[in-house]
Amino acid sequence: MSSNQNKELFETMKVPKAVRIMAVPTIIGQLIILIYNMADTFFIGRTNNPYMVAAASLILPVFNISISIASIAGVGGGALVSRLLGEKREEEAKKVYSFSVYLSLLVAALFSLTVLAFMNPILQVLGAGAETFEYSRKYAFCVIVIGGIPTILTNVFSNMVRSVGESKKAGFGVTLGGVINIALDPLFMFVLLPAGNEILGAGVATAISNCISCVYFIVVIKKLGTSSVLKLTSWRLFPERESISKIFAVGVPSAIATFLFDMDYVVLDRLMSGYGDIALAAIGIVLKVERLPLNVGIGICQGMVPIVAYNFASKDYKRMKDTASFSLKIGVVFALLSIAMYEIFAPSFITLFIDEPATVALGTKFLRARCLATVLMFMSFYHVHLFNSYGRGKEALFLGVMRWAAFNIPMLFILNHFFGMYGLVWSQLAADVLTVILSLETHRRYKEKHLDDVVSQSKE
Numbered sequence: 334m335s336s337n338q339n340k341e342l343f344e345t346m347k348v349p350k351a352v353r354i355m356a357v358p359t360i361i362g363q364l365i366i367l368i369y370n371m372a373d374t375f376f377i378g379r380t381n382n383p384y385m386v387a388a389a390s391l392i393l394p395v396f397n398i399s400i401s402i403a404s405i406a407g408v409g410g411g412a413l414v415s416r417l418l419g420e421k422r423e424e425e426a427k428k429v430y431s432f433s434v435y436l437s438l439l440v441a442a443l444f445s446l447t448v449l450a451f452m453n454p455i456l457q458v459l460g461a462g463a464e465t466f467e468y469s470r471k472y473a474f475c476v477i478v479i480g481g482i483p484t485i486l487t488n489v490f491s492n493m494v495r496s497v498g499e500s501k502k503a504g505f506g507v508t509l510g511g512v513i514n515i516a517l518d519p520l521f522m523f524v525l526l527p528a529g530n531e532i533l534g535a536g537v538a539t540a541i542s543n544c545i546s547c548v549y550f551i552v553v554i555k556k557l558g559t560s561s562v563l564k565l566t567s568w569r570l571f572p573e574r575e576s577i578s579k580i581f582a583v584g585v586p587s588a589i590a591t592f593l594f595d596m597d598y599v600v601l602d603r604l605m606s607g608y609g610d611i612a613l614a615a616i617g618i619v620l621k622v623e624r625l626p627l628n629v630g631i632g633i634c635q636g637m638v639p640i641v642a643y644n645f646a647s648k649d650y651k652r653m654k655d656t657a658s659f660s661l662k663i664g665v666v667f668a669l670l671s672i673a674m675y676e677i678f679a680p681s682f683i684t685l686f687i688d689e690p691a692t693v694a695l696g697t698k699f700l701r702a703r704c705l706a707t708v709l710m711f712m713s714f715y716h717v718h719l720f721n722s723y724g725r726g727k728e729a730l731f732l733g734v735m736r737w738a739a740f741n742i743p744m745l746f747i748l749n750h751f752f753g754m755y756g757l758v759w760s761q762l763a764a765d766v767l768t769v770i771l772s773l774e775t776h777r778r779y780k781e782k783h784l785d786d787v788v789s790q791s792k793e
Contacts, residue, residue, distance in 0.1 A: 342498050343419070343643040348655045356636025356660070358504025359495065363628035363635075365511030367621075372515045376522050377532055378687040383614040385532045386687060388468035390617025391459045391602055394595040395448065396476050396484075401591030402440050403485040406433035407492035409584020412721050413576060414496040414562060415639040419646030426562040428572035430493055433580065434565060437489040438482070445481035448473065459599060460606040460613075468532045475536025483540075483547035490550035493563055496639050502553050510546030514538050582726035590717060590733025597741045601757060604745060608754045615695035616758075618686045623703055626671035630711040633664045634718035641722035657722075661715055668708040675704035702758045709765035716772040720779075728779060732772055740764035 342351050377385045410433030417426040448455065452470060461469045476484075487510065494503040521534030554563045571577070598620060605616045637660040644653040675682070683696035713736055720729040741764040748756030748763065 343640060344647070344649070344652075348652065348659050351640055352633075352636060352656060352659055352663075355495070355498070355500040355640060356633050358501045359636045360504075360629050360632030362491070362504035362507030362511075363632035364625075365508040367624050367628045368511055368515065372518050375686050376518045377535055378618075380531050381687060381689055382531075383610055383687070383689060383692055384464040385468050386614040386617055386692075387606075387610050388461070388465040388532060389472055389535070390613065390620065391456070391461055391465065391469050392473045392476065393617070393620070394598040394602070395455065395459070395473060397595040397598070398592055399441070399444060399477060399481050399484050400488055401588045401595060402444055403437060403488035403492075404587040404591050405440065405581070405584035406437040407489040407584075408587040408721060409433070409580040409582070409726075410436075410489070411492035411496035412583050412638060412642050412724065413579050414493065415642040416646035416724060417576075418497065418562070419643040423562050425572055425576060427564055427566055428570060429576050429580065430563050431566040431570070432572050432577065433489060433493065434486075436580075437485055441482040441485035444485075445478050448481070449478045452478075458603075460603045462606070462610070464610065471530075471533040472536045475533065476539045480536075480540030480543045483543040487543055487547045487550060490547070490554065492635075494550065494553065495635065497557075497561065497563060498639065499553075499557070500636060506546055506549045506553065509549055510542045513545055514542035517541060579724055579726075583721050583724060583729065584726075586726045586730030586733055587717070587721060589730060590737065593733060593737030593742070597737050597745070600742055600745050601760075604749050604757055605754070611689075611691050612695055612754060614687070614689075615683075615692050615699055618683055618692070618696050619699045619703060622682045622686075622700060623675070623707075626668050626707045627710060629667055629671075630664050630714065633660050633667075634715055636660070638718055638722045641719065642724070645723055653722075657719055661712075664711045664715060665708055668711045672704050672707050675700055675707075679704075698755075699758050702755070703761050706762040706765045709762070709769045713765055713768045713772055716776055719776070723779075725779065728775055732768070732775060735771055736764070736768040740767045 342354060346354075377389055410429055413429050414426045417423070417429065452473065456466060456469050456473070459469070487506070491503040491507055494500075494506070517538035518535055521538045522531040523534070526534045526537075554561070557563055572580075601616065601620075602613060606613045637656055640656045641653050644650070644656065679697045679700045680693060682700065683693045687693065713732070717729045717732050720726070720732070741760065744760040744764040745757055748760045750756075752759070
């Protein structure tokens with residue numbers, strides 16, 4: 334897409350078409366991420382070994398923490414690049430891009446080395462038992478220690494490429510890694526490695542696929558040419574202090590919210606492990622299956638953010654509002670359809686991953702309960718993305734912390750205490766009711782204090 338076409342997308346193209354161009358490749362990429370995340374569980378489940386399935390589910394939150402780290406530079410830097418383009422400040426956008434890449438590389442290396450150094454105590458905290466400990470260690474070594482840096486860089490690059498309107502290229506890069514991972518899983522698990530090492534094979538396949546995806550983005554960014562703002566400058570050439578502050582103002586809240594999201598999974602896995610490995614395997618499968626509408630919703634929001642951010646910065650508030658409103662509507666409709674699908678086909682979804690009767694029975698009950706929160710979950714992270722578009726990290730941080738630290742995680746302990754295993758399952762719905770009420774009120778107050786005033790001034 335040429336720079337003129339990018340400008341048309343941001344400024345004049347009909348909103349439904351612009352959102353479709355930006356969101357559809359991102360949604361496809363998110364679905365491929367979902368598929369390849371589920372592929373590991375699917376192929377591991379073919380062993381009918383619930384301990385391997387449980388081990389993979391234990392590592393998922395730690396793997397997702399690496400994604401939260403990428404949010405600092407990817408979400409914070411990407412949203413700022415879009416706003417700087419809206420302000421016609423291309424040189425500063427180049428510096429922001431470079432700073433974000435160098436920052437992500439440094440933090441990724443530190444994270445991988447930390448996990449390597451403290452692998453055993455981390456696994457113990459996560460709840461790995463005697464049957465799952467060694468499986469968890471092998472999987473974590475591959476996807477986090479070896480694959481950590483390319484995973485984080487891939488996420489940062491995809492956000493940056495999307496921030497300049499190249500959503501198709503960003504979506505393809507994510508899709509490429511997912512497709513390769515799906516192809517390599519059975520090869521390493523059932524052909525190249527001996528029986529009993531299936532989870533190691535899944536980890537190796539994931540690490541290789543993320544490396545290939547990272548290389549793809551490096552090539553794409555290089556081919557965008559010297560006219561693109563996505564061009565590395567010297568690491569000594571820092572962006573303005575205000576720009577650095579804005580990167581962290583949005584990126585850190587996004588990272589904290591994602592981190593707390595993962596901590597919610599850690600706490601859920603930890604508490605569920607008290608009801609046995611079968612329950613742990615069941616909830617591990619459910620946590621992946623239920624991500625279909627979540628990943629689609631994330632794709633919609635990620636497609637929305639650059640357009641909203643650009644028009645917020647260029648003061649085209651009507652286009653900004655229309656884009657946000659359209660994105661909200663299509664996200665809610667898809668969430669409702671997903672609830673109906675899960676309620677009807679829950680047993681079939683669980684059986685896709687494992688054909689062990691006890692695990693299927695529990696997983697079906699868990700999925701039918703947790704899916705009822707789908708619409709509320711979308712509305713919750715939609716508002717966080719909206720504030721990220723505005724550059725309002727303070728509000729995004731507030732909503733993220735309240736959702737996970739004040740509502741979701743405490744609700745796990747409270748409902749587990751009073752209702753046991755099924756209380757853990759229903760905690761998501763109970764917490765998200767409170768989160769959505771708070772999100773709507775926070776956005777209303779922000780509009781009254783800030784947005785309504787600037788909209789009125791722009792009309793005058």
